[in-house]
Amino acid sequence: MEELRYILGGPQGGGLETTSEVLSWSFAKSGYGILSDREYFSNIKGRHSYVHATVSGTAIPFHLSYPVNLVGAMDAETVFTHFQEIDKGGYLIYNKDEDNAKFDSIPSIETELKMRLNEFFKANGIGRTLGELAVYLAEKRQINVVALGYSSLLRELQQEASVIAAQASRYVSSILIGSIASLVGLDSSSLAFGLERRFRSGEMLEHNKIFSKIIARHIQTFSYKRPNLGKSSLNRGKMVVASGNDFVAMAKLVGGVRFQSYYPITPAADESFTLEKYEKVGGDHDLIVVFQTEDEIAAVTSAIGASLTGARSASATSGPGFDLMTEGLGWAGINEAPILVTYYQRGGPSTGQPTRGSQSDLLSSVFASHGEFPRIVLSSGDHSEAFWDTIDALNFAEMFQTPVIHLVDKFLANSIASTPMPDVSKIQVQRGSLVKKVGDEYHRFDFSSSVSPRAFIGDERMWYTGDEHNEIGHIDEDSENRIKMMTKRMDKMNLIEKNIPEERRYALYGDKDPEIVLLGWGFIKGVAIKALEQLRNEGIKASYFHIRTFVPFPNESVVSIFRNVGPERVVDVECNYEGQAGVLVRLNTGYQLKKRIVKFTGRPIYLNELVEATKRILSGSSQEVLSLGA
Amino acid sequence: MYYIVMNMNCEDCGRYIPHSVYKYIGFCEEQGKVVFNEPPTNCDTVSKTTMDSLSSVFGSLGWVYCIDCKAPIFEMEEAVKHIASHHLITTRFMYDSVAAEEVGAVS
Ligand SMILES: [Zn+2]
Numbered sequence: 001m002e003e004l005r006y007i008l009g010g011p012q013g014g015g016l017e018t019t020s021e022v023l024s025w026s027f028a029k030s031g032y033g034i035l036s037d038r039e040y041f042s043n044i045k046g047r048h049s050y051v052h053a054t055v056s057g058t059a060i061p062f063h064l065s066y067p068v069n070l071v072g073a074m075d076a077e078t079v080f081t082h083f084q085e086i087d088k089g090g091y092l093i094y095n096k097d098e099d100n101a102k103f104d105s106i107p108s109i110e111t112e113l114k115m116r117l118n119e120f121f122k123a124n125g126i127g128r129t130l131g132e133l134a135v136y137l138a139e140k141r142q143i144n145v146v147a148l149g150y151s152s153l154l155r156e157l158q159q160e161a162s163v164i165a166a167q168a169s170r171y172v173s174s175i176l177i178g179s180i181a182s183l184v185g186l187d188s189s190s191l192a193f194g195l196e197r198r199f200r201s202g203e204m205l206e207h208n209k210i211f212s213k214i215i216a217r218h219i220q221t222f223s224y225k226r227p228n229l230g231k232s233s234l235n236r237g238k239m240v241v242a243s244g245n246d247f248v249a250m251a252k253l254v255g256g257v258r259f260q261s262y263y264p265i266t267p268a269a270d271e272s273f274t275l276e277k278y279e280k281v282g283g284d285h286d287l288i289v290v291f292q293t294e295d296e297i298a299a300v301t302s303a304i305g306a307s308l309t310g311a312r313s314a315s316a317t318s319g320p321g322f323d324l325m326t327e328g329l330g331w332a333g334i335n336e337a338p339i340l341v342t343y344y345q346r347g348g349p350s351t352g353q354p355t356r357g358s359q360s361d362l363l364s365s366v367f368a369s370h371g372e373f374p375r376i377v378l379s380s381g382d383h384s385e386a387f388w389d390t391i392d393a394l395n396f397a398e399m400f401q402t403p404v405i406h407l408v409d410k411f412l413a414n415s416i417a418s419t420p421m422p423d424v425s426k427i428q429v430q431r432g433s434l435v436k437k438v439g440d441e442y443h444r445f446d447f448s449s450s451v452s453p454r455a456f457i458g459d460e461r462m463w464y465t466g467d468e469h470n471e472i473g474h475i476d477e478d479s480e481n482r483i484k485m486m487t488k489r490m491d492k493m494n495l496i497e498k499n500i501p502e503e504r505r506y507a508l509y510g511d512k513d514p515e516i517v518l519l520g521w522g523f524i525k526g527v528a529i530k531a532l533e534q535l536r537n538e539g540i541k542a543s544y545f546h547i548r549t550f551v552p553f554p555n556e557s558v559v560s561i562f563r564n565v566g567p568e569r570v571v572d573v574e575c576n577y578e579g580q581a582g583v584l585v586r587l588n589t590g591y592q593l594k595k596r597i598v599k600f601t602g603r604p605i606y607l608n609e610l611v612e613a614t615k616r617i618l619s620g621s622s623q624e625v626l627s628l629g630a
Numbered sequence: 631m632y633y634i635v636m637n638m639n640c641e642d643c644g645r646y647i648p649h650s651v652y653k654y655i656g657f658c659e660e661q662g663k664v665v666f667n668e669p670p671t672n673c674d675t676v677s678k679t680t681m682d683s684l685s686s687v688f689g690s691l692g693w694v695y696c697i698d699c700k701a702p703i704f705e706m707e708e709a710v711k712h713i714a715s716h717h718l719i720t721t722r723f724m725y726d727s728v729a730a731e732e733v734g735a736v737s
Contacts, residue, residue: 011700013726013733014651042736045729046651046700075652097654105715107699151654151666158664165664166727168655266736354736 002058004184004229005065007082008176009050010074011108012040015173018198019072020051021416022177026194028241028418030187031232033060035526037415037604039629042266042354047108048077050630057232060418062382062526065607066628069227070183072176076101076130077109080117081630083133088142091227092134093179096147099131144224146183150175153215161210164203174208178215184227188212238421240383244412247383247419248342249274251390252314253288256429257340259306259313261291261299266354267410268316268344296321300328304337308464310456312394312429314340318410319348319361326369329403333373335464336445336452336489338397338404338432342390345409345522347602356602357410359522360576363583365405366550374492376400376500377551379407381507381525383417385548391427392504398432399499400492401451407550409575411523411604435460443471447484450491497552505554508561510543511536516618517565519558519593520573521547521581523604528573531610540618545570547581553588562591571617572596575605595622603629640667641718644683650723653697657724664724684709687721694719 008023010016020036027034032055040049052068054061067087073079073094080103086092103109103117121128126136137143154171157163163171181191191212199205242250249271252260262272276290289306293299299315307313317325322343332339345361347353365377376396380386386408397404435442435455442460446452455462463473468485470476476485510532518528528544535542545561547554562570572582572593577600582593597613599605606628613624640646640656646665649655654667687694688706695702696709698717703709713719 011651013729015732017732040736045733107696107701107717151668154655154666155668158666163664165657166725168649168664168724169652169726169732170728172652172655264737269737 001069001227001229003054003056003061004070004227005052005054005068006070006072006180007050007052007068007085008072008074009048009078009082010172011046011077012049013045013169014074015169016049016051016074018170018173019074019176020053022173022191022194022198023180024053024194024416024418025197025241026177026181026186026190027055028239029193030190031234032057032229033232033234033418034241035061035064035415035417037064037411039603040355048081048630050078050082052629055229057230057234060234061530062417063530063607064527064604066609070180072180074172074176076103077106079130079133080106080109081113083137084120085630086137086141086143089144091144091146091183091224092137093146093148093176093183094130094134095150096131096134097149097151099129099134099147101130102128103130104128144222146179146219146222146224148175148179148215148218153211153218156214157207157211160214161207162203163207167204170204171207171211174211175215177208178212179219181212182216182219184229239418240421241416241418242383243270243414243416244380244383244386244408245270245344245414246274247387248316248390248406248408248413251387251422252394253278254424254427255391255394256312257288257314257394258286258311259289259291259303261293261302261306261313261315262317263293263296263299263321265296265318265321267346267413268318268321268342270413271316271342271344296324297328300325300339300341301331303339303341304328304332304335307332307337307339308335308457310459312398313338314342314394316342316344318344318346319364320351322361322364322368329375330369330371330373331466332403333369333371333375334466334468334489336401338401340390340393340397340404340406342406342408344413345407347600353602355410357414357523357604358576358600358602359409359524359574360578360580360600362407362521362550362576362580363578365407366584372486373489374400374402374496375551376402376404376496376549377407378404378549379521379547380412381522381546381548382412383419384422385525386412387422389548395428395430396496396500398454399430399451400496401432401454402492402496407522409522411575444473445469445471445485445488447471447488450488450495452488493552500549500552502554502556505547505549505552506557507546507548508543508557509546511541512543514541514543514565515569516540516542516614517545517561517570518542518573518597518614519545519547519561519570519581519585521550522575524573524575527605527607527610530607531614534607534611535614538615540615542614550581550584553584555588558585558591559589562589567591567594570595571614572598573605573610575599597624597626599626601627601629639669640665647722647724648697648718648720649726650697650729653718655724684713684719691721694721695723
């Protein structure tokens with residue numbers, strides 16, 4: 001098989017994180033590329049959550065797709081939720097101790113799913129229990145059912161070694177790790193690497209190694225043909241296996257951020273939690289100060305304050321937090337304070353779908369805050385882009401002395417990917433125009449350039465206010481001054497237009513002479529590029545236009561796409577309701593996107609549904625609303 | 631005295647402190663170790679939950695927790711319904727030192 005797709009599911013708090021991490025690291029260690037997305041409820045503990053992954057030995061995967069080859073279930077609810085997603089000839093690992101569980105008596109299954117299951121079970125003449133479903137899957141769907149008694153496995157471990165009481169749930173993770181590793185034939189040293197990275201050392205590590213062997217003995221009793229992923233042909237050098245949050249955090253550390261503020265919010269907080277691990281205040285090796293504030297108003301204003309003192313400053317938040325930051329954003333705008341806000345998009349409005357993904361904050365990031373001031377808005381398509389965009393965003397903020405908003409979607413933030421190690425020797429920290437010599441006549445907002453040389457608080461005399469001001473920073477409402485100051489500030493947009501080249505603003509993939517062009521941004525990138533490959537195999541020539549900066553906008557390239565292929569053949573692909581990038585295309589170029597593929601369920605766009613939707617568009621449909629994913 | 635559960639195994643024992651997510655994992659106070667919902671064949675210390683003890687819990691704590699429903703219950707009548715559906719009711723949870731690592735911080 002070219003790639004292995006799996007779903008691991010279980011109750012939140014039941015060890016799914018550990019299972020997913022150990023398997024991701026183990027697959028990566030044995031040379032495979034992996035992308036692993038986590039989908040979870042906002043109700044927190046006990047609710048169904050799952051991980052959806054793609055493993056490949058031929059290319060580093062940046063897409064997810066259905067059906068999957070394997071479902072590993074920690075509980076009965078996972079089987080009831082995901083059994084229809086298993087491909088013919090695929091595998092189901094589940095706990096046969098729960099064979100008597102009935103879907104309609106599992107309280108945490110949502111009513112809508114119960115109704116759908118009810119219809120399905122009736123139509124196929126299946127009883128209501130897990131055991132009967134397993135028999136149906138084996139007999140009617142040719143699924144290789146690996147039924148294990150989780151309690152007896154755990155008892156076996158208890159007899160051979162022991163079980164750490166306070167970490168008992170860990171061993172449920174081990175059952176899935178061990179059985180998948182054994183089924184797929186993961187080499188033992190790669191598995192050991194994954195386990196060691198998770199458990200470091202000590203009893204838990206030892207227990208897991210023993211448990212893997214016990215589980216392997218049980219797996220050997222199943223005579224099914226094993227999934228054959230083949231040896232990896234990837235020649236990748238050093239790899240990093242990390243989440244999007246962590247890639248941004250790493251970029252902030254090596255990109256020179258010295259102050260990060262935040263108020264905890266999903267799905268942004270993980271970035272700050274990672275940065276906190278590197279926080280050290282005092283001594284000769286200060287790296288970064290991470291400041292957890294009382295809210296996002298304080299987060300953005302403290303980042304501005306730190307920036308005025310000369311620290312490279314950033315903050316990270318998501319929709320509700322960004323809303324609170326908007327007034328501060330304007331303050332940074334009028335005072336030309338360089339700050340970076342990493343804006344993680346989740347489902348809105350209001351609290352919305354806190355743990356689900358979305359691309360519905362694009363217009364908010366472009367238009368947030370009253371009045372007029374220059375800004376830059378970037379967006380990342382994968383983990384590597386998220387790293388380098390962070391570096392660029394930090395440089396742009398200081399070069400143009402303006403707030404920069406970096407959009408990352410939850411799909412990217414919370415998915416773990418294997419990515420080639422970024423070459424950090426290529427990082428350049430550009431601090432923009434700084435005052436060289438100290439003097440009495442310092443004008444912070446000197447009119448001679450739209451980017452006035454910057455001095456830091458403490459080095460020169462300067463004044464800051466939220467009001468309109470003159471060159472030295474004093475409040476000034478004189479008309480002539482207002483015209484000069486507004487023009488100086490707004491003229492930065494011309495500077496930005498000149499200095500961020502067109503080719504930095506977009507990327508184009510696929511056929512040079514396409515029948516159809518998919519236009520998207522953010523995490524659409526990976527699935528769209530893979531879709532081109534599939535469409536080509538089916539004789540359809542397609543390309544993907546990937547927008548990387550929204551301010552400044554890639555006007556010329558978008559216009560040339562519309563001119564070359566015609567407006568009828570450009571399809572807007574986005575994870576939002578309105579087609580927000582399409583709105584900006586129209587605003588910037590005058591071209592209206594007439595066709596679109598949108599998804600706003602909070603789940604990512606999957607390969608199979610994108611390919612099918614694109615074909616329906618080619619056959620005349622003008623809008624496709626996607627819905628796949630539990 | 632009224633026995634609520636007839637077929638006894640660990641889950642039905644008053645000395646079984648269940649894991650908050652996996653009800654088949656629990657801590658046996660009697661043996662001082664983790665047990666995996668073993669059948670009671672080799673255990674003579676099973677202590678049955680009674681209607682009396684349930685009413686005293688509501689009289690003192692005022693709540694019980696249903697592991698199956700993943701929800702607290704504040705009315706005795708409601709608790710009785712859950713027990714009748716063979717749900718596992720508890721007021722104590724097995725200590726889980728790693729749960730926080732497995733639950734993403736949602737805010
Ligand atoms: Zn219940």
